[in-house]
Amino acid sequence: MNALFSTLRTSSASHARLIAGPLLIVMVLAMMVLPLPPFLLDLFFTFNISLAIMVLLVAMFTTKPLDFAAFPSVLLFATLLRLSLNVASTRVVLLHGHTGPDAAGRVIEAFGHFLVGGNFAVGIVVFLILIIINFMVITKGAGRIAEVGARFTLDAMPGKQMAIDADLNAGLIGEEEARQRRRQISEEAEFYGSMDGASKFVRGDAVAGLIIMAVTIIGGLVVGVMQHGLSVGDAGRAYTLLTIGDGLVAQIPALVISTAAGVVVSRVATDKDIGQQMASQLFSNPSVLFITAGVMGLIGIIPNMPHVAFLLLAGVLGGIGWMMLRRQQQQAVQTAQARPAVAEEVASAAAAEASWDDVALVDPLGLEVGYRLIPLVDHGQGGELLQRIRSLRKKFAQDMGFLPPVVHIRDNLELKPTEYRILLSGVEVGRGEAAPGMWLAIDPGGAVTPLEGTQTTDPAFGLPAVWIEEGQRDAAQMAGYTVVDASTVAATHLNHLMHRYAAELLGRTEVQALLDHIGRDSPKLIEDLVPKTVSLTTLQKVLQGLLAEGVAIRDMRAIIDALSEHAPRLAVNGAQPDAGELLAVVRRALGRAITQQLFPGTGEMRVIGLDVNLERVLMQAMSSGGALEPGLADMLLREAEAAVRHQESAGDAPVLMVGAPLRQSLARLLRLHLPQLSVLANAEVPDDRNIRVTAIIGGQAR
Template sequence: MNNFLALLKNHSGHHARLLAGPVLILMVMAMMILPLPPMLLDLLFTFNISLAVMILLVAMFTKKPLDFSAFPSVLLFATLLRLALNVASTRVVLLHGHEGPDAAGRVIEAFGHFLVGGNFTVGLIVFIILVIINFIVITKGAGRIAEVGARFTLDALPGKQMAIDADLNAGLIGEEEARSRRKEVSQEAEFYGSMDGASKFVRGDAVAGLLVMVINIIGGLVIGVAQHDMSFAAAGKTYTLLTIGDGLVAQIPALIISTAAGVVVSRVATDEDVGQQMVSQLFRNPTVLFITAGILALMGMIPGMPNFAFLSLALLLAGLGWMLHKQQLERVQAQQEPDELQQNTADAAASEASWDDVSMMDPLGLQVGYRLIPLVDHTQGGELLHRIRSLRKKFAQDIGFLPPVVHIRDNLELKPNDYRILLYGVEVGQGTASPGQWLAINPGGVTLELPGTVTTDPAFGLPAVWVDVELREQAQISGYTVVDASTVVATHLNHLLHRHAGELLGRQEVQQLLEHLGREAPKMIEDLVPQVIGLGQLLKVLRGLLEEEVPIRDMRTILETLAEHVPRLQSQTAAGVMLNESAELLAAVRVALGRAISQQWFPGEGEMRVIGLDARLERVLTQAISSSGALEPGLADTVLNEAAQACTYQEQHGDPAVLVVPPMLRASLSRFLRHHLPQLGVLSNTEIPDDRMVRVTTIIGQSA
């Protein structure tokens, strides 16, 4: 029974939300067509004022414009509701205005008599001032901000999409987050475009208010004098006061909603709402409060000035400034106490050397100059730690094992903007980052030159330039890939993680990998390791795969292949056949992973456009490797030069640089070429699935 009632309640709430829009439209149409009694007009005017206040409060407490994405539609419906009320109230004023000041309801009477003291001249002036404030100041300013925001948002849309794609390709974000960010960018463009159009309704509403007031006064004079035999003065006072009351009732909510529109489009998106931003930024610096209090105190001492008002406010600001100054001193002392305690502890421990002074080398380290410290400090808004955590997670998902934790330290020996990436204490990469600026990377084909510090992308060596924040959108529109300093460091680290994955995999990681797999297939692990293959030999095979950036996610296939081939190779070795077991096992595993390796280089099921070897060069290389295991210097230079030319040809035609060779040449050529041409992949014929079509686009050795 309770479940049925809950379900009924959910359905009723859902239907109520669906009917909210049609009911509002029916209300608007009814007010324009049907005559309304004064009591109902009072309720509707009160509802209109409360709706305007609610809209302003929601706008004040939003933290970014998209939190109130329904605002353009709400603005349109609120404007229509107000215009419909004008029509309904005009009908009542002109029909029953001669009956007395409360003929159109108590709300209009209160605004026409109490708020302006029954003086229609004062009321007329107040009404005109409100219209001027609404039309010329607030509405015009909000409309201009919305127009400029829509233009810049639409201009920056392609660049923002490219930045999202760059983060996705670099592994900094996942597909789900990329989809969410694309949706948010699209919604932002639509929001500012809608606000640009909705602001025109508000301006039109202000003009309509003036026209309605003039028409009501003239119509009231004609009706009062001609139809109800009132004197001109009595008709003018009665109908003018009712018209002014009606206008004020409509213009005050209009002014509130226009202010809400200005708040929504003029705010800067942060983690604080508008009220928190104003308080935290206006009253952040006690020096400002002290200077303001001093100026007010001097003005309050001038004879003839309102001394009490100036001096009391000066005293209040001085007291507030003293409180802020005291709080800042307490925060500084609280930060210094842990540092002093840590220093005292360090001094006490330095008295005698012990095993605690022996520190093991970190597998993976990042050292930064002092200007890059804010990038790795959460309290200063640094995002690099979060990006590195995302990188490790993405690496584990793509490659197949969890890399070591990145230990980050500052290094005063580095230049302020430099950083170093260390592998077991040895530098494997270094670069420069500029916090507060953006790196505009030229992916090729961009001719526009940007002012800034010319450099190269540390990860891929592409030409780039560090530009100021103001040039970010211009660079994106021009075709540059624009990333911030944290992304530059994270992308460089991600690139080196993949390149040195084999060195990061050790016995401990392999043992953890086997334990993880053992939860799903415990029998296979028990039968294979260490009964069939030792941990050290398995480590060599896995490192061999990782050195050529082949993922080891498919551990089931790897272990089953090893279980099949290890006994056969051991029997051949026992029979006196000289074999390199690790190389043979690696080749067998690569064949078993052939489909995955082919997909890595050529996604999908399309044609594989590869580089081939000339038949004569193939025979020469086979003979050289079989006899001595190495290439002569002249032959090595020839192969290297022609391989470089073939890579360039492949890149120009948009194809991966992949060389396909016979199985016996693959390992030696890959080991020789990958140090000089890291972008070149070397596959054997047996690693390509039978159902994949292969086309040789360029041949090495044909010109010899």
């Protein structure tokens, strides 16, 4: 029963939310047509003021513009509500304005008498000032910011999409997060576009308020003099005060909502709301407060100045600055007190006797950073690079089929402050620079606008790049650059090198862990393979051979099945079968996956082929000892490079197809000079794929 009541309450609440919007529109339109008594006018005017205050507070407490994505619609409804109230109150003023100052309700009476002292001339001046502030200052500025923001957001969308694709391909984010970021970019563009149009509502509301006031005053004079027999002065005084009260009670909420619109579009998206941003940035430096207090104090002692106001404010600012200075000094003392404890701990560790604990093994994969990059890898400071490396290892495991070693991170004072280097088994394999707080604008090939900054190259792929400031980020994205932060630069470089040296990252420990992982589901399969059929070392060599040529080992079942079937046949006199022969067998078993990786889909495969005479010469060389003559090797590399250029210019994958006996030897030779060239055996291609040879190597070697 309780569950039934809960379901009914939930259903009723959802239905109420569905009809709230249409019901509000109907009420707004009804107020324009149906006459309202003064009591209802008071209620609606009060609701209008409270709505404006709520909108302003929500805008102040949001941390990102999209946190208040409904603001353009709220702005439209608030504008319609104010205009409908203007129409309803104007009708009451013209019908009953001759009866007294409370003819249109207590709220209009209060605004007409209390706020402007019952003086209609003062009321007109105040009303016009509010119109000018709202129309010329706040609304015009907010509209301009929204217009520029919409333009920049739309122009920056391609660059942001490219940055998301780069993070996704580098393994820094998952598919779900990539979809969420793309959706956020689309929503941000739609929001600024809506704000650009919604700002016109407020501007039109200000103009309409001014026209309505003039029309109501003229209409009141006509109605009071001609219909109710009042004198021109009495009619002007009665109807003008009511009109001014009506205008003020509508324009003050309009000014509040315009301010909220300016706050929403002018704020910079951070993890703090606008109040926290202002407090933390205006009052963060005690020197600024001391200087301001001194200036106020000097002005306060000038003769004929209001000494109390200036000196009181100077004292308040000086007190706030002194409190902030004391707090900073206490933090500095705490930091200084912590240093001797750390130094003592280091000294005691140095004085201890040496032991086997002091023998440090070489890390399979390491990252060393300069001291300015330490915050990026410090967990206590929310190191962004640490999170990216965790995501990177997870993406690598999903792509390649095994979990890479943990990346051991340490600082190195011998490096430049913004420099890092990547180590593989203690040997440097990559080095680069990452400037914290700056952005790297990478030219993917289509950017034509030069940028101001420090010229450099992308450490991962060697593309031309520029280190730029935060303020140039949107301009760089609009110019066609791919813009990434410092942590993404280092993470992308690490990811590139991990894929490049994947074979060396697969040690015996990783192979055994991989077998244990598979053995939990199929223990008999593993028992029949290792060590009965092949040794762990042989299996490691086969898997490393696949990884060295960019072939993932995700399909371990197919690899194990192929080894279990062919390894006994390839074994000679009980010895372990040759790893190279096993590699060829496994590649044939994975042929469909390898082909799909190189040529996605089911279309035609456009490949590079070998001249028949050259293939015969290479076969003879391999059969006689495996060494090539220097001239033949140079010619092979030269023509292979030309064929790769031809394939890439035509938009085809650089893939060389050869006979199975030549594949492994040619792949080993060409991989050293042309790592982008893949060598595929014709036996590895599925029967349902069509092949076309678009370039020939050795066509002139006759």
